[in-house]
Amino acid sequence: MKQSRTFIPTMREIPTDADIASHQLLLRAGYIRQHMSGVYSFLPLSKKVLRKIENIIREEMESIDAVEVLLPTLQQSELWEETGRWHAYGPELFRIKDRHYRQMALGPTHEEVITSLVRDEVKSYKKLPLTLFQIQTKFRDEKRPRYGLLRGREFIMKDAYSFHSTEESLEEKYSEMKQAYSNIFSRLGLNFRAVIADGGTIGGKGTHEFMALSEIGEDTIAYSDSSQYAANIEMAEVNTDYVKPTEALKELEKVETPDQHTIADVADFLGVEPSKVIKTLIFKVNDELIVVLSRGDHDINEIKLKNALNAPDAILASEAEIEEMLSCKVGSIGPVKLPLDLKVYADHAVKEMVNGVCGANEDGFHLRNANPERDFAIDRFLDIRFIKEGDPSPDGNGTIRFAKGIELGHIFKLGNTYSEAMKATYLDENGVSQPFLMGCYGIGVSRILAAIADQYNDANGLKWPKELSPFDVHLITVNMKDEVQTKLSDELYHLLKSYRYDILHDDRDERAGVKFTDADLIGLPIRITIGKKAQEGIVEVKFRETGETVEWQKEEITEKLQAFFG
Numbered sequence: 001m002k003q004s005r006t007f008i009p010t011m012r013e014i015p016t017d018a019d020i021a022s023h024q025l026l027l028r029a030g031y032i033r034q035h036m037s038g039v040y041s042f043l044p045l046s047k048k049v050l051r052k053i054e055n056i057i058r059e060e061m062e063s064i065d066a067v068e069v070l071l072p073t074l075q076q077s078e079l080w081e082e083t084g085r086w087h088a089y090g091p092e093l094f095r096i097k098d099r100h101y102r103q104m105a106l107g108p109t110h111e112e113v114i115t116s117l118v119r120d121e122v123k124s125y126k127k128l129p130l131t132l133f134q135i136q137t138k139f140r141d142e143k144r145p146r147y148g149l150l151r152g153r154e155f156i157m158k159d160a161y162s163f164h165s166t167e168e169s170l171e172e173k174y175s176e177m178k179q180a181y182s183n184i185f186s187r188l189g190l191n192f193r194a195v196i197a198d199g200g201t202i203g204g205k206g207t208h209e210f211m212a213l214s215e216i217g218e219d220t221i222a223y224s225d226s227s228q229y230a231a232n233i234e235m236a237e238v239n240t241d242y243v244k245p246t247e248a249l250k251e252l253e254k255v256e257t258p259d260q261h262t263i264a265d266v267a268d269f270l271g272v273e274p275s276k277v278i279k280t281l282i283f284k285v286n287d288e289l290i291v292v293l294s295r296g297d298h299d300i301n302e303i304k305l306k307n308a309l310n311a312p313d314a315i316l317a318s319e320a321e322i323e324e325m326l327s328c329k330v331g332s333i334g335p336v337k338l339p340l341d342l343k344v345y346a347d348h349a350v351k352e353m354v355n356g357v358c359g360a361n362e363d364g365f366h367l368r369n370a371n372p373e374r375d376f377a378i379d380r381f382l383d384i385r386f387i388k389e390g391d392p393s394p395d396g397n398g399t400i401r402f403a404k405g406i407e408l409g410h411i412f413k414l415g416n417t418y419s420e421a422m423k424a425t426y427l428d429e430n431g432v433s434q435p436f437l438m439g440c441y442g443i444g445v446s447r448i449l450a451a452i453a454d455q456y457n458d459a460n461g462l463k464w465p466k467e468l469s470p471f472d473v474h475l476i477t478v479n480m481k482d483e484v485q486t487k488l489s490d491e492l493y494h495l496l497k498s499y500r501y502d503i504l505h506d507d508r509d510e511r512a513g514v515k516f517t518d519a520d521l522i523g524l525p526i527r528i529t530i531g532k533k534a535q536e537g538i539v540e541v542k543f544r545e546t547g548e549t550v551e552w553q554k555e556e557i558t559e560k561l562q563a564f565f566g
Contacts, residue, residue: 001471003506007044009033010518020216022453023148025462029521031449038145038153045522046449048470048502050156053188053448054135057158060184064176066131066160071113073137077103079112083421088312092140106139111418111440114161118436119424125165128426128436129173133160135445147216149450150406156446162439165428170413170437177411177441181210185408188448189465191455193403195221196231197410198303207412210443211405212451221405222387226398233402234303236387237394240348250355250369252336257366261331263296266366270357273297278350278358278370280333282317282325285309289317289325293335293346293378295353298385308382309345326361334359335376336367346378347385406451407444414438462523463544466565471504473561474524478512478531485534492528492539492554499558501565520544526564528557 008030017034018024026032031046042050058068077095080086086093086105094106107113114132122130138157145152160177164170178194185192190212197209209232211221222236223229231237260269267274277296282289283305294300306314319330325342326333335344335358355369372378391400419425419435428434456463466472473496477489493505504524506515512531519527527542537554552560 001502001504003504004508006504008518008522009043010521012517018148020147020150020454021457022216022450023150025457025521026148026450026453029462029518029523031453032149038142038151040149040152040154040446042446045470049449049452049464049468050445052468053445054158056187057135057184057443057445060180060187061133061158061160064131064173064180066133066162069132069134070136071107071110071117071134073107073139075105075107075110075113077105079116079422080105083112083418085112092142094139094141107136108138108140109442110134110136110159111161111414111438112422115418115422115424115436115438118161118163119419119422122163122436123426125426125428125434128163128165129169131160131162131173133158133441147218147450149446150216151218152446155444158443158445160441162441164437164439165426165434167437170415170439174411174413174439177439178208181409181411181441181443184443185210185212188452188468189456190408190448190451192408193221193223193230193405195223195405196235198232198235198307207410209407210409210411212408212455213403214406214451214454215404216454217404217406219405219407221403222389222400223403224393224395224398225401227393227395229393229395229397231387233386234301236400238348238383238385238387239392239394239396240383241392242349242352244352245354247354249371249374252370252375253368254360254365255368256364258364260366261329265331266357267296270366270368272357276353276356278335278353278356280335280359282322282333283314284317284321285311285314289321289342291335291338291342291344292384293344293350294385295347295349296357298347298349298388300347300384301386305345305382305384308384328359328361328363332359332361332363332365334361334367334370335372335378336370337361338376343379344377345380345382345384346372348381348383349385350378351381406447406454408447408451409441409443411442412440414440457523460517461521464523464525466525469524470502470522471524472501472526472565473503474519474522474527475503475505476512476515476519476527476529477505477507478515478529480507480509482534485530488534488537488539488554489530492530492557495558496561499561501561526561528552 010030011028014024015027033041135158142153162173192212195209197207220233222233260266263274263277274296279294279296281292302314358367358370360367389402416435424436425433477485496503525544529540538551541552542549
């Protein structure tokens with residue numbers, strides 16, 4: 001491809017509205033352009049990278065017998081109402097009406113559509129298992145699109161759905177998908193981790209996320225420094241083997257704590273560590289108020305709480321609700337002498353507390369020497385706190401460390417969540433109607449583009465892995481008015497194309513400095529410069545990954561390129 005004939009609008013200045021390196025570089029190097037907030041045009045360079053990403057995904061999907069389809073972007077609201085997600089999904093769902101005022105959605109995901117399709121077409125267990133996938137543009141009405149392609153309103157996604165007659169079949173496909181995803185991200189050259197995750201709005205019980213490690217990641221990964229354990233911090237289990245202090249139980253004592261409302265305030269005022277204070281929170285779960293306890297140095301994890309109670313959500317009660325129930329403000333509530341019908345749930349760490357401090361359910365007062373079971377009852381002990389860096393790993397191997405990650409993929413065991421709601425059934429070997437068991441498997445394709453740009457760059461621009469680079473070689477003619485240089489350039493251009501290399505030839509009438517700057521920005525793995533030594537048949541070769549520069553004779557170029565590209 002002649003650079004003078006393609007469309008690569010590079011930029012010299014850093015865009016003011018791009019606040020992370022990958023976003024800045026994709027804009028500056030002419031890969032993408034913003035159309036509106038959270039919506040981007042993919043220009044020729046990025047389209048070539050995306051095609052390579054998609055091909056790797058297709059190869060790995062087809063290797064586990066997944067079949068490609070293309071489902072409609074416009075989805076009828078009736079399907080979403082069957083599963084209850086028309087309202088439950090929230091404002092992120094783009095809702096539109098046609099000229100006949102029929103409600104539709106721009107698809108952010110396709111569970112309802114694929115389930116309805118298979119419901120109508122697959123009637124027997126003999127057609128199972130079945131796995132279908134697609135690569136398609138999705139839509140999500142993000143409240144605050146940011147970080148370029150990492151959180152947009154329009155994005156490219158691969159989603160796959162599997163249908164099964166047995167749990168064993170679903171488990172087998174889930175394992176195959178997990179391995180296929182690991183293969184995909186390894187082939188893409190990404191530094192990633194597979195982590196235990198939450199199902200979110202998709203649903204399902206078994207689920208893993210695949211995270212690219214990055215300082216600008218929006219998710220925190222808790223991982224062991226000595227094993228393969230890794231989980232999203234929202235789902236990371238906690239080792240509950242706490243050591244109980246040996247001190248004797250003391251008499252419960254009410255003490256004044258004027259204007260002391262936070263854990264830190266109370267601990268400092270009474271001269272104790274925050275770990276000695278019992279944090280008491282009131283949540284609303286299934287329209288019922290409950291009490292949740294944790295140690296003062298721990299934080300309640302609302303996702304783990306709702307999952308432990310099998311509830312759709314867990315929301316902190318309002319101050320007004322708390323005052324109406326307990327006649328005190330938030331900073332003074334505690335677990336002692338609560339209303340009998342109020343259920344109390346506690347993190348496991350509370351069970352091992354001795355002579356703790358808690359609110360007295362009276363403004364300006366706290367209780368010393370409060371002990372679980374003796375002074376207050378607990379309905380259930382649960383693992384409901386956030387794991388902390390330095391905690392022992394839940395698998396018993398090593399210590400927990402934190403890292404930031406960009407979510408690239410997510411796999412779910414949905415079970416019969418959607419098939420039961422949508423009455424999607426098949427006849428088993430006994431002729432009995434059964435709901436399909438389902439799996440769901442997504443990859444953010446356009447996110448991968450940003451994640452690779454995040455992990456492969458330097459101060460001068462992008463540094464594409466050779467397997468994903470939009471072109472193999474950047475051929476630069478320093479002076480297009482020099483006949484010797486242009487003749488050698490044309491010769492090499494056609495020679496390398498005959499060897500099946502994808503060549504970007506900078507044949508523009510620009511200064512050498514402009515060409516070199518653009519070449520570094522674009523980030524192709526090999527730059528071949530034809531300059532003053534063209535008369536001698538010598539070219540300068542720069543390796544973008546290392547910055548190393550060497551000289552090659554024209555006769556040895558193809559052999560050395562073959563060695564480089566393997």
